[in-house]
Amino acid sequence: MYMRDTGEVDMINYLTEQQEVSMFDESGNLNLLNDAVIKAYDVVNQIQEADLAAYGPSNDYIKIGQETGVILQGGWLASMQSKDFPDDSGNWRVAKLPQMIEGKDVAPMSGGSSYYVTKNSENATVAYQFITFALTDLDALQAYMGFMGLLANMEAYETEVAKKQFEYYGNQSILEELNEISKTSVNGYVYPYSTDLANYIQQASYDIQYNGAMLKQRLEKQANDFAQKYGIKVN
Structure with a gap:
């Protein structure tokens, strides 16, 4: 699977969230030193060593990811x-990540698009x-779902289009x-600083x-630097 050559980020986030821990708590403070983050690094290290x-x-x-056969991403x-790699049609499937907590299916947070109308926009009402x-x-x-778009509006999943089978994914x-x-x-x-x-x-x-830096020491340094920058606490 793909990992960043500048230091892995995404897998750390995903595996932490799969343990029901968000990188920030409800007060905006940082959870980077949580045991779930340490466990996420342990799994990433095992993948790298293997x-x-x-x-x-x-x-x-x-x-x-297309070449290695694994892409961890949102819908x-x-x-x-399908647009960028049409020759691979039929070879791919969508599946949830393996469990981090035995017996618990927990998915990471995944994206989302926001639409804004600024205060001084022309025709703001329209x-x-x-x-x-x-x-x-x-x-x-x-119509959006027909292009494989994933929606936040739950009513859309009660329509027939939600059942559409996509050839690229083996008619899944x-x-x-x-x-x-x-x-x-x-x-x-x-939060704005997330x-x-x-x-x-x-x-x-x-x-x-x-x-060869020590895991906990390095995380402590980065956590403290981040918290100082934004005036938040480290849990």
Whole structure:
């Protein structure tokens, strides 16, 4: 499977969340020193030592994943795969990640798109009405699902389009599969500074993998640096 050559981030997030732990708590404080993060690093280390990881820059992760046969990503990836790698049609399937807690199906948080109408937008009312229509009208939702789009509006999954079989995935009904996976998503918290944490995890991962740094010491440094930058606490 793909991992970043600059230090793994995504697998650490996914495996932590599969243990029902979000990187941030409800108060916005950091959980980077939680035991779940340590366990996530242990699993990643086992994968690396077993030579099951293929490394590369983050913008090549789909290409590398396509070649290795494993891509860990949200449902939005489906439409990109079929468009960018049409020759692999029929060879792929969508499945949930293996359990991190025995007997518990817990999925990581997965993406989401936000639409905004700014205060000074021209025709703001019309723009808002269009967004409302696109996200609530069943015909519009079904049209989006026809392109393998995964929706937050649960009513859409009660339609026939949700059962559509996609040839690229061996005629699997991937929308139904992804919907079932999404139902088990961890309850997590996201803040304006959440995305910046990836840079700190990446640095810790790089130092641990390539420089022989001690896991807990490196995580403590990155956690404290991040918390100081944003004025939050480390749990």
